[in-house]
Amino acid sequence: MSSTLIKCFNLAKAAGNVTVRRFLAGPMQSWQACSALALQTPLAQMQMHTSPVRRDLMEFFDDKKNWSETEVKVGRAWRTEELRIKSNKDLHQLWFVLLKERNMLMTMEHECNDKMETFPSPERIDKVKISMENLETVVRERNKAYHLLETGETGERPQKPVQNALGLKINYKTCEHALPPFMNLKWIKSRNIGFGGRAVNRFLLKYREKLYNAKRKAKNRSRNEVMMILRRNPNFDLGVLRRQFPDVDVEKLRNEDKVRGHYVPKVGV
Amino acid sequence: MRITQYLASKLKNFSNLPKEYIERSKKQVYWQTPKELNYLPRTVERKRFRYTTNRSWTGQFRQQNMPGTVRRKVLVEPIEDWSFFRGDRIEVLVGKDKGKQGIVTQVIPERNWVIVEGLNWHYRKVGGEKEFPGIIIKSEAPLHVTKDIRLVDPSDLQGTDFEWRFTEEGEKVRVSLRSGRIIPVPETNNQTHDYKTPNAYIEREKDTPGAVVGEITFQPKLSTFEMDIMEEMGIKEERTPVKSYWY
Numbered sequence: 001m002s003s004t005l006i007k008c009f010n011l012a013k014a015a016g017n018v019t020v021r022r023f024l025a026g027p028m029q030s031w032q033a034c035s036a037l038a039l040q041t042p043l044a045q046m047q048m049h050t051s052p053v054r055r056d057l058m059e060f061f062d063d064k065k066n067w068s069e070t071e072v073k074v075g076r077a078w079r080t081e082e083l084r085i086k087s088n089k090d091l092h093q094l095w096f097v098l099l100k101e102r103n104m105l106m107t108m109e110h111e112c113n114d115k116m117e118t119f120p121s122p123e124r125i126d127k128v129k130i131s132m133e134n135l136e137t138v139v140r141e142r143n144k145a146y147h148l149l150e151t152g153e154t155g156e157r158p159q160k161p162v163q164n165a166l167g168l169k170i171n172y173k174t175c176e177h178a179l180p181p182f183m184n185l186k187w188i189k190s191r192n193i194g195f196g197g198r199a200v201n202r203f204l205l206k207y208r209e210k211l212y213n214a215k216r217k218a219k220n221r222s223r224n225e226v227m228m229i230l231r232r233n234p235n236f237d238l239g240v241l242r243r244q245f246p247d248v249d250v251e252k253l254r255n256e257d258k259v260r261g262h263y264v265p266k267v268g269v
Numbered sequence: 270m271r272i273t274q275y276l277a278s279k280l281k282n283f284s285n286l287p288k289e290y291i292e293r294s295k296k297q298v299y300w301q302t303p304k305e306l307n308y309l310p311r312t313v314e315r316k317r318f319r320y321t322t323n324r325s326w327t328g329q330f331r332q333q334n335m336p337g338t339v340r341r342k343v344l345v346e347p348i349e350d351w352s353f354f355r356g357d358r359i360e361v362l363v364g365k366d367k368g369k370q371g372i373v374t375q376v377i378p379e380r381n382w383v384i385v386e387g388l389n390w391h392y393r394k395v396g397g398e399k400e401f402p403g404i405i406i407k408s409e410a411p412l413h414v415t416k417d418i419r420l421v422d423p424s425d426l427q428g429t430d431f432e433w434r435f436t437e438e439g440e441k442v443r444v445s446l447r448s449g450r451i452i453p454v455p456e457t458n459n460q461t462h463d464y465k466t467p468n469a470y471i472e473r474e475k476d477t478p479g480a481v482v483g484e485i486t487f488q489p490k491l492s493t494f495e496m497d498i499m500e501e502m503g504i505k506e507e508r509t510p511v512k513s514y515w516y
Binding site for chain 2: 077078082086229
């Protein structure tokens with residue numbers, strides 16, 4: 001903490017126009033603070049963590065003191081509800097902080113693998129990834145809200161479910177074209193919408209059989225599992241089994257041979 | 270224990286690792302179809318893992334689930350309400366330490382196991398050779414939550430059966446069936462690898478302070494994200510896009 005503060009004061013001196021007051025203000029509520037990575041803002045916004053700008057290749061590598069560590073402790077990832085209260089500018093800056101951090105972590109992972117070292121705390125990569133995904137979600141939410149209000153459409157790339165040449169349902173992501181569809185002869189020739197023919201029908205028959213078999217096997221598996229549970233624990237709560245395995249008829253299974261254990265039941269105990 | 274039960278239960282994740290990492294670290298992909306148009310997305314990977322006292326992100330776990338090996342399926346009974354937490358005082362019902370009481374130090378819900386401090390020791394001999402008899406290693410063996418242990422009533426320190434009930438405030442609590450006393454979930458359950466209590470967490474160099482995280486800087490504005498950033502940076506866009514068609 002103190003080293004960070006000293007660093008901030010030094011930066012403040014260098015910049016001249018920085019309010020360090022905001023950095024100090026307020027108690028640090030650590031339980032909220034466990035964000036994996038700080039906002040690396042320009043000097044005008046000093047309230048968040050900044051690292052010295054070196055602008056060389058070593059920015060791709062972690063701090064030298066972490067190189068031989070077995071564990072580098074960091075907080076948790078940013079959550080969507082925390083990102084929703086941040087301005088667009090903050091989110092924009094945070095994105096690049098996270099991107100730089102991700103680059104650094106992936107470089108370190110590659111380098112550690114290369115040098116046969118252990119990469120300390122690999123979950124940092126996942127924390128950065130989760131933060132970036134959440135940030136993207138929030139930005140899309142905002143854009144969607146604007147487009148819905150202004151145009152009545154989401155403004156996202158249009159998608160529609162279609163059937164491909166094999167007769168399988170796929171999600172078709174539409175593309176942007178300069179010409180309308182009826183004039184675009186190249187597209188009309190290239191597109192392959194619709195399906196038919198004996199080969200496709202035969203394929204579909206076998207494909208559906210495969211899907212059905214997977215379903216049937218899953219059902220048998222859960223049926224067997226219920227029987228094995230009942231065999232090992234004859235007094236197991238049937239309500240729990242019914243809720244856990246809704247596709248199995250538990251009452252019917254109780255009289256199965258497989259459910260009976262390999263022992264003579266004790267009488268009168 | 271299934272994932273929905275795990276989310277609904279009061280059990281806290283001690284490792285404090287994101288579940289994406291846990292999933293990623295145990296993944297064993299044998300074959301994946303190339304991301305080409307002529308391939309359907311198919312993955313051949315290990316589906317069934319043998320969970321033991323080794324956690325799934327460790328090297329020991331990988332060693333026990335080496336790629337290509339098949340181990341017999343272990344039947345794990347479904348448990349609706351997980352009821353044993355770290356820090357609970359419990360009584361052992363089986364084995365050499367039958368009747369003794371101890372504190373739960375580790376919970377392994379994948380196998381319905383708990384590990385109790387100083388009870389149910391087991392001994393392993395390692396490094397034995399012709400000349401050398403080997404070294405005995407002592408460690409606690411796991412206990413099964415439905416058969417091997419029961420909770421201890423805090424009023425008289427005797428083992429008891431219990432039930433999940435709701436208080437008048439709507440909180441779900443464990444109640445001793447013998448004395449009717451509430452058996453509280455211990456504070457130790459909330460401890461993680463990173464901190465004992467959330468307030469005692471030490472902020473690291475790259476963490477954002479809590480006050481900054483909670484600060485509201487969002488101002489509602491009729492513009493998209495991109496428009497706002499362009500305005501901020503003084504980028505003006507005066508060209509009008511040509512009409513295009515999405516299909």
